[in-house]
Every structure is written in structure tokens, then in C-alpha cells.
Amino acid sequence: MALKNDRFIRALLKQPVDCTPVWMMRQAGRYLPEYRETRAKAGDFLSLCKNTDLATEVTLQPLRRYDFDAAILFSDILTIPDVMGLGLYFSEGEGPKFKKVVRCEKDVADLHAIKTETDLDYVVNAVRSIHSALGGSVPLIGFSGSPWTLATYMVEGQSTKDFRHVKTMAYNTPEIMHALLDKLATAVTEYLNAQIVAGAEVVQIFDTWGGVLSTAAYQEFSLNYMKKIVQGLTRERDGQKIPVILFTKNGGLWLENIADSGADALGLDWTIDIGIARERVGGKVALQGNMDPAMLFANAKRIQSEVKSILGSFGDHPGHVFNLGHGITPNVSPDAVKTFVDSVHELSRR
Amino acid sequence: MALKNDRFIRALLKQPVDCTPVWMMRQAGRYLPEYRETRAKAGDFLSLCKNTDLATEVTLQPLRRYDFDAAILFSDILTIPDVMGLGLYFSEGEGPKFKKVVRCEKDVADLHAIKTETDLDYVVNAVRSIHSALGGSVPLIGFSGSPWTLATYMVEGQSTKDFRHVKTMAYNTPEIMHALLDKLATAVTEYLNAQIVAGAEVVQIFDTWGGVLSTAAYQEFSLNYMKKIVQGLTRERDGQKIPVILFTKNGGLWLENIADSGADALGLDWTIDIGIARERVGGKVALQGNMDPAMLFANAKRIQSEVKSILGSFGDHPGHVFNLGHGITPNVSPDAVKTFVDSVHELSRR
Numbered sequence: 001m002a003l004k005n006d007r008f009i010r011a012l013l014k015q016p017v018d019c020t021p022v023w024m025m026r027q028a029g030r031y032l033p034e035y036r037e038t039r040a041k042a043g044d045f046l047s048l049c050k051n052t053d054l055a056t057e058v059t060l061q062p063l064r065r066y067d068f069d070a071a072i073l074f075s076d077i078l079t080i081p082d083v084m085g086l087g088l089y090f091s092e093g094e095g096p097k098f099k100k101v102v103r104c105e106k107d108v109a110d111l112h113a114i115k116t117e118t119d120l121d122y123v124v125n126a127v128r129s130i131h132s133a134l135g136g137s138v139p140l141i142g143f144s145g146s147p148w149t150l151a152t153y154m155v156e157g158q159s160t161k162d163f164r165h166v167k168t169m170a171y172n173t174p175e176i177m178h179a180l181l182d183k184l185a186t187a188v189t190e191y192l193n194a195q196i197v198a199g200a201e202v203v204q205i206f207d208t209w210g211g212v213l214s215t216a217a218y219q220e221f222s223l224n225y226m227k228k229i230v231q232g233l234t235r236e237r238d239g240q241k242i243p244v245i246l247f248t249k250n251g252g253l254w255l256e257n258i259a260d261s262g263a264d265a266l267g268l269d270w271t272i273d274i275g276i277a278r279e280r281v282g283g284k285v286a287l288q289g290n291m292d293p294a295m296l297f298a299n300a301k302r303i304q305s306e307v308k309s310i311l312g313s314f315g316d317h318p319g320h321v322f323n324l325g326h327g328i329t330p331n332v333s334p335d336a337v338k339t340f341v342d343s344v345h346e347l348s349r350r
Numbered sequence: 351m352a353l354k355n356d357r358f359i360r361a362l363l364k365q366p367v368d369c370t371p372v373w374m375m376r377q378a379g380r381y382l383p384e385y386r387e388t389r390a391k392a393g394d395f396l397s398l399c400k401n402t403d404l405a406t407e408v409t410l411q412p413l414r415r416y417d418f419d420a421a422i423l424f425s426d427i428l429t430i431p432d433v434m435g436l437g438l439y440f441s442e443g444e445g446p447k448f449k450k451v452v453r454c455e456k457d458v459a460d461l462h463a464i465k466t467e468t469d470l471d472y473v474v475n476a477v478r479s480i481h482s483a484l485g486g487s488v489p490l491i492g493f494s495g496s497p498w499t500l501a502t503y504m505v506e507g508q509s510t511k512d513f514r515h516v517k518t519m520a521y522n523t524p525e526i527m528h529a530l531l532d533k534l535a536t537a538v539t540e541y542l543n544a545q546i547v548a549g550a551e552v553v554q555i556f557d558t559w560g561g562v563l564s565t566a567a568y569q570e571f572s573l574n575y576m577k578k579i580v581q582g583l584t585r586e587r588d589g590q591k592i593p594v595i596l597f598t599k600n601g602g603l604w605l606e607n608i609a610d611s612g613a614d615a616l617g618l619d620w621t622i623d624i625g626i627a628r629e630r631v632g633g634k635v636a637l638q639g640n641m642d643p644a645m646l647f648a649n650a651k652r653i654q655s656e657v658k659s660i661l662g663s664f665g666d667h668p669g670h671v672f673n674l675g676h677g678i679t680p681n682v683s684p685d686a687v688k689t690f691v692d693s694v695h696e697l698s699r700r
Contacts, residue, residue: 162643162644162679163644164644164647164679164681167642167644167645167647168644168647168648171644171645171647171648171652171656172647172648172649172652211621212621213621213642214620214621214623214642214675215621215622215623215626216623216659217642218621250600250621252602252603253602253603253621253622270564271561271562271563271564271565271568271600271603272565272603273564273565273566276565292517292563292564292567293512294512294513294514294517294518294521295517295521297514297517297518297521297522298518298521298522299522302521302522306521309566325564329512329514331514
């Protein structure tokens with residue numbers, strides 16, 4: 001099925017576009033009243049992810065309101081550790097938790113190898129259903145957490161501020177950490193390839209917690225495994241390239257290394273100036289980003305001036321996908337998002 | 351009073367030293383059983399800061415156990431907003447809070463101008479008392495939060511994850527934000543100068559939250575005001591230079607700009623390789639840092655190898671003060687700190 005709007009794919013491949021494509025991380029989310037309504041129907045977050053119809057519905061909701069140039073699979077980043085045997089659950093107001101944690105060699109050995117088609121059939125079904133519902137209007141992004149990011153939750157058992165247990169494992173028993181990351185890299189590769197088979201036209205790896213590592217530890221425990229995944233991904237389907245985006249939050253110091261990973265594009269958080277980022281790596285990869293999500297609390301004029309400033313800093317080059325530097329914050333007004341999306345298209349029109 | 355150990359000052363001024371000086375952010379803290387005991391005696395955190403004898407006692411505790419090359423005033427970073435009229439208090443398990451918040455022009459106008467000697471006499475008394483108790487054994491560091499960091503708490507009213515209100519003010523009404531930051535820069539300058547008069551031999555500005563800003567916003571709302579403070583500080587006392595250290599957590603992207611501030615040294619968090627940082631700014635300023643605080647959860651051998659690696663990366667140049675990349679975590683074992691401090695001295699001995 002040919003895409004009616006392939007601006008996003010073209011920008012990721014550094015091809016010319018009529019205007020800069022835009023989407024938002026967490027664009028299907030709590031800032032939308034219709035999302036909150038569907039979510040209430042589904043019950044908890046995981047039930048929403050597992051219900052094919054409702055997951056499809058929330059994925060499409062933001063596209064009905066805004067001219068986004070891509071849809072992104074609605075799912076959780078912790079689906080893989082869940083079916084590896086850890087038992088994911090959400091406790092109100094405290095975020096994700098696991099019934100079992102991974103702390104020693106035996107815990108790693110006990111993890112199940114996964115087969116996405118059967119173990120995570122709800123994800124594959126959601127990709128198929130969303131892809132079909134989109135009908136080629138815009139590309140569909142599949143995604144996964146990075147091995148390091150998944151490992152932080154699996155070792156800590158929940159969200160953490162000091163990353164105590166996962167770093168203790170990395171520093172004291174790196175061989176156990178590498179065994180865990182190796183299993184995860186294999187699982188993530190298989191998981192993303194299954195999403196590609198089911199219809200994803202682009203995949204993104206979210207490395208939410210790579211930025212809490214030192215430069216050396218980032219290379220060893222996070223980037224190395226993302227590289228391994230990139231090498232194992234299906235990069236073409238029916239003659240169409242499937243671009244890969246790597247996003248390490250707080251990874252601005254390591255852009256050159258990330259650009260060497262073999263990915264087509266890097267996601268940038270808002271702390272780095274996108275023009276400087278382009279000078280550092282623009283010859284090699286496309287860049288995705290990078291407005292501060294908190295800018296959406298500002299008035300329309302200020303949002304427009306920020307969009308203009310980011311477009312200006314990137315300059316008139318191929319290879320820019322506009323996005324926020326991180327997921328949209330729940331309390332943002334839906335009107336601010338409209339201002340944001342429309343300004344990107346209007347101010348970048350060639 | 352001449353210092354018996356001036357290694358720390360010499361390193362900050364890029365003069366030769368016999369071995370690399372070391373201290374730790376939050377070295378007087380909860381990882382020490384004697385600290386927890388004194389803290390229990392004082393009641394809450396603020397009462398401990400306000401009790402001259404007990405504040406002196408906890409400042410000296412880590413120096414009795416370890417060969418630290420500096421002491422740091424025991425105090426809170428929110429003393430200034432407290433006496434400006436916001437009413438600081440601590441609610442158990444939730445961190446610092448203010449009774450009043452700053453959200454509009456009038457709130458900024460209502461803030462009191464402060465005179466440290468009278469409004470914050472407990473801080474001045476603590477500096478005098480600690481300085482006298484140290485008897486010149488090691489230098490005493492005075493400190494303050496940066497204007498931007500103080501503003502985040504004053505506008506949010508408490509700790510925050512999304513910096514929603516403070517960023518909304520910065521983006522929507524920058525003139526109000528600048529009026530607030532201007533008042534804070536004046537207050538911080540006066541506050542640090544009073545600490546210098548009272549006996550501080552070095553001062554450090556903690557910019558804990560500068561790293562949540564975009565590159566442009568960091569310059570405008572954080573770095574500019576730290577520069578202003580640096581320009582207004584007393585830089586010499588009795589013929590002895592008083593070095594200034596700026597520490598922006600997650601400021602690795604902006605080291606060149608921070609090095610241009612007029613400060614003598616930059617504090618580095620653990621995410622940047624200190625050798626790369628030295629190449630970028632080493633000609634201009636000394637560097638302080640930068641071991642991952644979580645490395646103190648590792649075994650002695652691993653801590654030693656990390657210290658060696660950081661020393662090796664910095665190389666045989668003047669201008670290195672060893673430190674953690676952020677404050678020490680409460681659950682660390684006191685033995686790990688001994689390993690850390692002793693390795694720095696032993697492995698760097700000229």
C-alpha cells in the first residue's frame with residue numbers, strides 16, 4: 001500500500017520534502033479528552049494496550065485533530081520484560097512495577113526467550129489493526145525500549161531516581177549485566193522485526209535512561225546493544241526502506257557515537273541546539289526534534305517563535321523531522337498542540 | 351590564618367600539587383551514622399542548619415573519618431527564598447516546600463531584599479564557627495544555589511518533575527522571570543560575599559536545575575545570572591585569592607560558555623568524560639569531578655579502577671579537584687567512601 005503522505009519517511013532518508021514533517025512523542029495521551037475517555041473504558045493502562053480496537057482508536061485520535069505526519073503504535077515500553085516472566089503491573093500514582101526482579105545470574109538465566117507473534121500477539125495485532133485503519137494516510141512507527149532502559153526497570157523492579165541496583169550490577173558484575181543486555185537485544189530485534197512484518201514503516205528505539213550513564217558506561221551498556229539491534233533489523237520491505245530512529249534522552253554529548261550506530265536518524269531532546277547537532281552529525285543521519293515539551297504551556301505567539309527558531313537553527317537542509325524533545329506533558333491544552341503542528345508546516349513550507 | 355593543607359585551593363588555581371585534592375558534594379550527610387545521630391538530636395533539617403554548634407559538628411564529622419581536602423558549610427540551598435518571605439518548610443518524605451509561591455509581577459515585587467548578616471545570621475555564624483573549628487586544617491567552601499535553581503523552587507513551590515510553572519513564566523512572561531532572577535542574583539552575591547567575610551576560602555554555586563533548559567534558555571535564564579554573581583564576588587581576602595566554582599548538573603553541552611563566565615573552576619557531573627572536558631576548556635578553568643555517585647555501591651577494586659580511569663583521562667595536568675559528579679547517595683557504606691578518598695590520593699601522588 002503506497003503512502004499518501006510520505007514526508008516523514010522522506011525526511012528520515014534525507015530526501016527533499018515540501019515542508020518539515022512533525023509528530024509528537026506520546027501524541028496519543030492524557031492531554032486529549034477523548035484519550036482519557038477511552039482509557040476509562042479500558043480500565044488500566046495495560047488493558048488499553050491489550051485491547052486491539054481501543055489501542056487502534058487511541059492511536060488514531062490525535063490524527064483526527066491534527067495534521068501529524070506519522071502515527072505511533074500505542075503500547076507500553078515494558079511489554080518484553082513482562083512476557084520474559086517478570087509480571088508487569090501498574091500501581092496507581094507510582095508507575096510501572098514488576099512482581100519479580102532480576103538481580104543475579106540465575107534471574108537472568110530464568111528469563112524466557114520470547115516469540116513476539118505468540119507471546120506478544122496483542123502488539124502484533126495492534127500494529128496490523130492500526131496499519132489497516134490508517135489505510136496509507138501516514139506511516140506507522142513501531143517502537144521498543146532500548147535494552148539498557150528495559151534493564152533499569154527489570155533490575156530495580158520499578159522507576160528509580162538513583163539507579164542503585166542496576167548500576168551496582170553493571171559496575172560489580174558486568175558479566176551478568178551483559179548477559180541480561182544480550183538477551184534483551186535479541187528480544188528487541190525480534191520484537192521490532194515482528195512489528196515491521198505486521199506493518200510498521202519506521203521503528204524507533206527509546207533509550208530513556210542511557211543519559212544517566214557515564215560516557216564509557218553509555219557505550220558499553222547502552223549504545224553497543226542498540227547497534228546490535230540496528231544490525232539485526234529488517235531494513236527493507238516490498239522495496240521500501242524501513243528507517244530506524246535512536247533516541248537517547250540526555251544523549252547530547254554522544255551524538256557522534258550514536259550517529260555511527262547505523263541508524264537513519266537520531267532523536268534529540270530539547271537541551272541541545274539542533275543547529276549545533278546538525279553540524280556535528282548532519283552529514284550522516286537525519287535529526288528528529290527538539291522543542292521543549294514545556295513550551296506547549298506558553299502562548300501561541302511564543303510557541304510559533306520557538307518553532308521558527310528551531311527551523312532556523314536547523315536551516316534549509318534535508319533530514320529534519322520536527323518533534324518535541326520528550327513526550328508531551330499531560331496538562332497541555334489541545335489548542336497549543338494545534339498551534340505547534342500548524343506552525344511547523346506553515347513556517348517550513350518550501 | 352595560613353592553611354595547613356591548601357591542595358584544594360592550589361588545584362582550583364591550576365597550580366602544582368603533591369596529589370589530587372578530593373572532597374564530596376553532600377559529604378556531611380545521611381550515609382554517616384554520626385550524622386544521622388546529630389540530625390535526630392536537632393529535629394528537622396532546618397533546625398540542624400540553624401543550630402551553630404550542631405551545623406559545625408556535622409560539617410566536621412566527615413573530616414574526622416576521611417582525608418578530605420576541603421570542608422563545606424552545612425546549610426540548605428533554599429535559605430535565601432525563605433527569608434525573602436516565602437516560608438520554607440520540609441514535609442516528611444516530600445522534600446522542601448514554600449508556604450508562598452512566586453507567580454506574578456506583584457509576587458516578585460513583594461520579595462524582601464536581604465541582608466545576610468541580620469536576616470541569615472545563622473549562616474554567617476555557622477561559617478565563622480566552622481572556620482574557627484577547622485583552625486586552618488583545610489579550606490572551607492561557602493555555597494549558594496544559582497538564581498535559576500532557586501527560582502524553580504520559588505515558582506513551583508516545591509520540587510518538580512516537569513518545571514511547568516517556572517518554564518511557563520520564563521516562556522510567557524520573560525520580563526517577570528528576569529526581574530525575579532535579577533533580585534536573586536543580587537541576593538546571592540551579597541550572601542556569598544558575607545560568607546567570604548565570615549571565613550569561606552572558596553565558594554561554589556550549585557546550578558542543580560540549569561540542565562533542564564534548552565541551550566538558548568540556559569544562557570538567558572541561568573548562566574547570565576551566574577556570570578553577574580561571579581563579577582560581583584569578593585575574589586581576594588588578605589592577599590589570598592578566593593576561587594569560585596560553578597556547577598551546572600547536566601551542563602556538559604555548555605562547558606565552553608560556562609568556562610567564559612569568569613569562574614575559576616567548573617564542576618562536572620559524571621556523564622561527561624573529564625579528558626574530553628579538559629580538552630574543551632582546560633586551558634581556561636580548573637575542573638572538579640566527576641565519578642558517578644553510584645560507583646560507591648561497587649566493590650573496592652571497582653571503585654579504585656574508576657578513580658584510576660578518571661585520573662588517567664584528566665592526565666598529568668594542573669587543575670583537577672576530584673569529586674563525585676553529584677551529591678553522595680544516602681545508602682552508601684562509609685567504607686566505600688574511605689576507599690574512594692584514599693585511592694584518589696594514592697593513585698595521584700606525584
